Amino acid sequence: MKKSYTINILGIELVVTSEDEQEYVDRVASYVENKLKATMGEANISDTSILSILTSMNIADELFKAENKYKERIQYLETKIEELIKMIETKVSI
Numbered sequence: 365m366k367k368s369y370t371i372n373i374l375g376i377e378l379v380v381t382s383e384d385e386q387e388y389v390d391r392v393a394s395y396v397e398n399k400l401k402a403t404m405g406e407a408n409i410s411d412t413s414i415l416s417i418l419t420s421m422n423i424a425d426e427l428f429k430a431e432n433k434y435k436e437r438i439q440y441l442e443t444k445i446e447e448l449i450k451m452i453e454t455k456v457s458i
Contacts, residue, residue: 373397374412399423 366381371393382389403409403419
């Protein structure tokens with residue numbers, strides 16, 4: 365069931381709805397605010413539209429890199445599982 369939560373990011377108060385608990389919503393809001401502040405400091409930008417776009421790009425970059433690492437790890441584990449299955453099959457056949 366969706367619930368409404370009030371969050372504050374960079375002094376802007378927003379009401380969001382989520383099926384998640386308050387603690388999680390607060391954690392996400394804090395993450396976004398910290399990313400916005402980091403982008404603001406790095407790029408020295410005060411225009412919130414540009415700041416939001418650059419921050420969104422940074423977060424998307426993190427997501428894509430994490431997905432790639434996840435896929436690489438899955439591929440590595442699948443390869444290891446196949447190797448183990450072959451080893452077991454070899455030992456069982458003897």
